[in-house]
Structures are given as C-alpha cells and as structure tokens.
Amino acid sequence: MTDLRALRSPLSFQLSNLQDLPHHDLLVSEEAWWKTEGIAISHAIDRAGTPWLRMFDRLGKRVDEILYPREYQTILMRGYRSGVVWRALEEKSLIPTYLLIYNISFHDPGICCPYTVSLGTAVPLAKYGSAGLQLRFLPQLLRKDDSVWQGATWMTEIKGGSDLGAAVETIARSAGDGWLLTGEKYFTSNAGAELAVVAARPEGAPAGVRGLALFLVPRYRKNGELNYFIRRLKDKIATRSVPTGEVELKDSEGYLLGTGESGVYLILEVLNLSRVANSVVSVALAQRAMADALSYAEHRIAFAKPILDHPLLRHQFEHRLTSLRSAFALAWESVQLLNDVWMDWPPYSDRYHLFRLVAHLAKYWTAEFAVDTAKWAMEVHGGLGVLAEYGAERWLREAMILAIWEGTSHRQILDGLEVMERRRAHKLLFRRLAEIAPSKELQDLESEVEHHLKLPPEEKEALAEPLFRRLATLTAETLARKSK
Numbered sequence: 229m230t231d232l233r234a235l236r237s238p239l240s241f242q243l244s245n246l247q248d249l250p251h252h253d254l255l256v257s258e259e260a261w262w263k264t265e266g267i268a269i270s271h272a273i274d275r276a277g278t279p280w281l282r283m284f285d286r287l288g289k290r291v292d293e294i295l296y297p298r299e300y301q302t303i304l305m306r307g308y309r310s311g312v313v314w315r316a317l318e319e320k321s322l323i324p325t326y327l328l329i330y331n332i333s334f335h336d337p338g339i340c341c342p343y344t345v346s347l348g349t350a351v352p353l354a355k356y357g358s359a360g361l362q363l364r365f366l367p368q369l370l371r372k373d374d375s376v377w378q379g380a381t382w383m384t385e386i387k388g389g390s391d392l393g394a395a396v397e398t399i400a401r402s403a404g405d406g407w408l409l410t411g412e413k414y415f416t417s418n419a420g421a422e423l424a425v426v427a428a429r430p431e432g433a434p435a436g437v438r439g440l441a442l443f444l445v446p447r448y449r450k451n452g453e454l455n456y457f458i459r460r461l462k463d464k465i466a467t468r469s470v471p472t473g474e475v476e477l478k479d480s481e482g483y484l485l486g487t488g489e490s491g492v493y494l495i496l497e498v499l500n501l502s503r504v505a506n507s508v509v510s511v512a513l514a515q516r517a518m519a520d521a522l523s524y525a526e527h528r529i530a531f532a533k534p535i536l537d538h539p540l541l542r543h544q545f546e547h548r549l550t551s552l553r554s555a556f557a558l559a560w561e562s563v564q565l566l567n568d569v570w571m572d573w574p575p576y577s578d579r580y581h582l583f584r585l586v587a588h589l590a591k592y593w594t595a596e597f598a599v600d601t602a603k604w605a606m607e608v609h610g611g612l613g614v615l616a617e618y619g620a621e622r623w624l625r626e627a628m629i630l631a632i633w634e635g636t637s638h639r640q641i642l643d644g645l646e647v648m649e650r651r652r653a654h655k656l657l658f659r660r661l662a663e664i665a666p667s668k669e670l671q672d673l674e675s676e677v678e679h680h681l682k683l684p685p686e687e688k689e690a691l692a693e694p695l696f697r698r699l700a701t702l703t704a705e706t707l708a709r710k711s712k
C-alpha cells in the first residue's frame with residue numbers, strides 16, 4: 229500500500245522528491261510560521277479581506293491608495309523578507325525563490341502572484357537596465373525588510389492578452405532622458421506597486437509584436453506626483469488578496485529596458501519567470517487539495533469504515549499521488565532549466581530552446597492537473613466540498629486562474645509547436661529523456677511529433693492538443709523516474 233504521508237506538508241513532499249534540498253532550515257521555519265499564523269490570516273482574507281481602492285484623499289487629491297487588512301502585509305512581507313526576490317539576485321540562483329514559492333503557495337497560491345511579478349521586475353532591471361537605472365531602483369526591490377518595493381508586469385490590454393502584437397495600444401514617446409507612456413492596461417496585478425515593467429510601442433516602431441518594447445514605470449514621477457492611475461480594482465473569484473486593477477498611463481514617465489528592437493525577447497523572459505512560477509504553484513495547489521482530501525477521508529465514515537479504506541477511493545489517492553510526483557518532476561525540470569538560462573541574452577542557445585519547450589509543457593499540464601485535482605478533492609469532501617466554510621472550494625477557485633494567466637493553455641500548445649518546429653527543441657527533449665529512461669514509447673512519440681510537424685498548418689494546429697498532452701505526460705513520467 230502506498231504511503232500517503234508525504235502529502236501532508238510541502239516540506240515533506242519536497243524532501244521526498246528532491247535528491248538535494250538546499251535551504252532546508254529556511255523552509256522549516258516558513259512552514260512552522262504558516263501553521264501557527266499564516267493559514268488563519270490567508271483564509272480570513274480570502275473570505276472577507278480583499279483590498280479596496282481609495283482614489284482621492286479628503287481634499288480631492290488623487291492618491292490611488294490600496295487599502296489592505298493589516299494582516300495581509302504580515303503574510304506578504306514575510307515572503308519578501310525570507311528572500312523570495314532578493315535571494316535570486318544575491319545568491320545568483322532561482323532555486324531558493326521557487327522552493328519558497330512552492331512552500332508558500334501550498335497555503336496561499338494567490339500571494340505568490342506579487343512575488344512573481346516583483347521578481348519579473350527585478351530580473352529584467354538587473355539584466356537590461358542601464359547602470360544608472362539599476363542604481364536608482366534595484367536596491368529598493370532587493371531590500372530585506374518591510375520597506376521593500378514591489379514590482380508588477382503589465383502587458384495585457386482590453387483587446388487581448390494572447391495576441392499582444394495586435395492588442396497593445398500603449399504608445400511611448402521619447403522625452404529627455406526617458407519616455408512618456410500613454411495607454412490603458414486592463415489586467416494589472418499588484419496595482420499600487422512601486423515599479424512596473426510595461427509593454428508599449430515606441431512611436432514609429434513597426435506594427436506587431438516585434439515593435440513592442442519593455443519599459444520600467446515607477447509609481448511616482450520625479451516631482452513626486454502619481455505616475456500612473458488606478459481606475460478600479462477587479463472583483464475576482466480567486467487570488468482575492470491581490471489587487472488586480474485597471475491602470476491608466478497618461479504621459480507616464482518610463483525608462484526603456486534593453487533596446488527597442490529586443491522588447492519582444494524581454495517580454496518573453498518576464499513570462500518565462502512567471503510561467504515557471506505558475507507551474508510550481510499549480511503543483512503545490514494540487515498537493516494542498518489532496519492533503520485536505522486525505523485528512524477528511526481518514527476520518528469520514530461511510531459503510532462502517534473511513535472512506536479512505538474503501539478500495540476505489542484508496543486507489544484514486546494512490547494513482548493521483550503518482551501523477552502529483554510526475555507533475556512536480558516536470559515543474560522542477562522547468563525550474564532547473566530556467567536556472568541555467570535565465571541570464572542568457574539573445575540570440576539564445578539550444579539549452580534555452582529546450583527550456584522553452586519544457587516550460588510550455590509544464591505550464592500547460594500542471595495547470596490542467598491542478599484544476600482536475602482541486603475538483604476531485606472537492607468531490608472527496610462530498611456535499612461539504614461546495615460549502616465555503618470548509619475551504620475545499622477555495623482550491624478549485626484558485627486553480628481556475630492558473631490555466632489562463634501567463635498565457636492560456638492554447639498559447640502554451642501553439643508556442644510549444646513553434647519552438648519544436650523552428651528550433652527543433654523536441655529533438656533535444658527526446659535526447660534528454662532517452663538518457664534517463666529509453667523506451668519504445670519515447671521513440672514512437674518522437675516519430676509522431678515529427679509526422680505532426682509536417683502536417684498542413686490548419687491541421688497541425690487543430691490536432692495539436694492530444695499530442696501535446698501526451699508529450700507533457702510522458703515527459704513528466706520519465707522525469708519522475710529520474711528523481712526516484
């Protein structure tokens with residue numbers, strides 16, 4: 229009989245799936261803190277503590293202040309102090325960041341959104357910002373106390389997030405030592421952040437995605453006035469602690485990161501960080517949903533014994549634990565590959581293209597797995613599963629967003645196809661998988677992928693999902709064998 233105990237805590241699951249767990253003591257103290265303080269705060273905020281927007285002060289001056297329950301700051305700042313952002317740049321490794329994100333999102337998946345977008349601001353600034361910009365802004369993002377600045381990553385506009393090349397209408401005009409940006413961002417998570425990276429088109433730049441550039445936009449102008457305006461905050465089914473708003477840019481001061489021509493690469497690099505985070509959060513959320521289902525199933529009695537002891541349910545737990553381990557292996561592979569390439573510049577190496585394919589597979593499959601597992605965990609709770617007071621429904625609400633933001637599942641499949649077609653990334657992947665565990669199944673799938681890539685364009689897109697799903701599951705299962 230499979231031992232299900234590792235499900236109960238993020239740390240024991242991490243320990244049972246990673247050969248080497250750096251920052252062990254840090255994770256132990258994080259877990260202890262969440263048990264004694266964080267969990268209660270997080271549940272209370274999800275139910276009744278969502279942020280509010282105060283647009284004006286009492287004398288009518290525009291202030292766009294976000295009002296949070298005080299306790300929200302406690303859980304938010306805890307992660308920053310522990311090093312979810314500063315460790316990446318100080319230790320020159322993303323491993324501690326993603327270990328912490330796993331550990332924290334087991335308890336609160338939503339709060340990892342501010343951490344991820346802050347990382348997505350700090351990294352391009354550290355990589356592509358001029359020395360002057362770095363000196364002016366980077367230290368604030370890397371502070372280790374509650375005065376730390378937060379970041380944000382704003383690309384999407386009302387006309388759509390998938391086709392940014394067509395939908396981004398924000399324009400940047402060159403002015404003095406910087407730029408002035410005008411436009412509207414329709415989904416702006418972590419609205420109120422002190423700094424944001426924003427996609428905009430420099431005046432006169434070509435149409436399409438290649439004409440986009442990435443700008444750093446501070447919350448306040450040089451003269452101390454507001455630099456961007458928050459029109460409203462959205463009422464969401466999940467990530468309810470995070471203020472996601474609509475932002476207006478009106479001749480807002482901005483600073484170009486990299487060159488105008490390299491904007492599309494910078495935008496993709498920001499997405500790399502958040503897609504990998506999304507995969508890690510998805511697995512942690514699935515584990516959490518299973519942990520709650522397990523503790524319920526051990527105690528709920530039906531037909532004279534705990535429901536966990538009925539063969540059908542027991543088998544479902546065991547089978548899903550195997551899938552969870554595969555999902556973790558896939559997500560963690562994307563972390564490790566990203567950790568190898570996150571400081572690479574274009575033109576990129578083969579290793580970067582391999583990373584991209586694995587990241588698309590991981591984002592796609594782990595998000596689907598999280599939704600499916602959260603739904604199943606709700607069912608294990610029977611009727612209590614749909615009642616807000618018992619918490620199982622929260623994991624389904626939180627899971628629903630994971631397949632949508634940072635590029636929908638459709639986007640992952642199509643971008644995955646592109647990197648296979650143009651960069652032959654599947655060849656690198658199959659070679660790597662064959663080193664771990666060669667199999668006839670792998671060889672057959674490789675031939676199928678090759679065959680698929682030669683289909684006429686319409687058919688290639690239309691029929692891509694089953695193939696992409698199999699590629700994701702087989703990759704995950706093979707990688708899971710490596711970590712045994």
Ligand SMILES: Cc1cc2nc3c(=O)[nH]c(=O)nc-3n(C[C@H](O)[C@H](O)[C@H](O)COP(=O)(O)OP(=O)(O)OC[C@H]3O[C@@H](n4cnc5c(N)ncnc54)[C@H](O)[C@@H]3O)c2cc1C
Nearest residue numbers: 381382383384388389390415416417472633634635636638
């Ligand atoms: C809570 C929340 C917070 C968010 N925070 C941010 C943020 O901070 N910053 C930010 O930039 N964005 C943010 N987003 C936006 C998010 O990234 C987008 O919602 C997402 O990228 C999808 O874009 P869209 O909603 O415009 O859908 P669309 O792009 O309009 O797509 C609609 C549907 O069409 C499908 N589709 C599109 N093109 C194709 C195609 N070629 N083939 C097949 N199907 C296709 C899509 O997959 C989707 O199912 C947030 C969204 C939410 C819900």
